Amino acid sequence: MRTLLKDWIGPWRAYAAEFLGTFVFVLIASGSVLTNVFYGNVGILGIALATGLSLTAMIYATSPFSGGHLNPAVTLALWLVQKIESSRAIFYIAAQTAASFCAAATLLFIYGDRALKFTIGAPSVVVSEQVALVIEVVLTSVLVFVVFATMIDKAGEKTTGPLAIGLVVVVATIMAGPLSGAVLNPARVLGPMILTKTYAYLAIYMVGPAMGSLFGVIYDFLFLRKSKK
Template sequence: MFSADGGSAVFAAAFPELGIGFLGVSLAFGLTVLTMAYAVGHISGGHFNPAVTVGLWSAGRCANKHVLPYIVVQVIGAVLAAGLLWLIASGKPDWMPAGFASNGYGALSPGKYSMGACFVAELVLTFFFLMIIIGTTSKGTAAGFAGIPIGLALALIHLISIPVTNTSVNPARSTAPALFSGAVYVGQLWLFWVAPIAGAMLAGILAKILYEPADMIETVVVEEAKAA
């Protein structure tokens, strides 16, 4: 997935005259999640993000046995996609990798935001992202439409936080470009694992409290109706 959304950031930086800009990159990330959710969501649940997997696990929506394999595959897929992007982008004679769409705080933050500010941004935005994912896939919601609000939510998150951290809310998305950008970016990866996963787990725990009672009530009503 990084090859599509990360590509918009890498190539937009290489060709600013094309005008995709800040809004275009944000929409690319959101549209990528939306399209992929409909493409493979019926196969795997559409997990492209370790924070989403952990958040859904903490909400009781993902089996223990799936958590580690999902995360491993997500990271491998992101790294392969970043390698493909590097191969394509390096075909431009005067291309400079710069940060290669990496995430960062302090001197590596697009707006030079502090570590604390970046940590809070990633935690809070991932929290709300998971609340939207869990809420739109819960019982009683319009079946088949969850990909739309999820994709729009991710676009909105990017509009808010690109100036702060270049937007992660996804540890796999952060890991892949950092590995191609050098030790300084790798050294900051901890924040883009800890903050998103912490935010996702908080959302999962809260969602379990909010949605599980409603799901249980619905089940009881159905069972009572069958018994009658």
């Protein structure tokens, strides 16, 4: 009976970790954008640091329970190489999505109706949609590469993995934040955009990271399978 109860609680603890970690990440990442818009003195570097460091902290906090995905693109990449069961992957993405909506609602409460004009902290595209899509695909591929190399590969440095992942997000935001928004994570924008009924660029931030997650298959073929032989 105790084993059965443990088997039932275990996955739900992981789902709760994904929800909480994603909630905090989206709250801080989008909140830093809104703070910069309304009060200034944050800038692209401040937004990049807030986004990357919050992700690092949340991965450290949640990885013992769920692996610290906090990103549907990462979960999809791991599912594609059979590193996570289908049922668990579905619940992970559901938890991440729910967290995105809750974070958006919290930001709306904090900043008020004026946040609606800025899609509750979701970025806007200032280049063509095609260029923005390519940027999101490439940078998400880089993110997936670092996740696999540090957190999944047995030869990886798991203790510093979350820091490496956060640094990728920092530099990606500095480089592409003013261009595509450097989202790399559908959960980062899904709640804010749908809550504000702003669908113009939603496809870019869904399709781009999803395509970038395919790099997990490439990493698995080039490195993980060879290391098993």
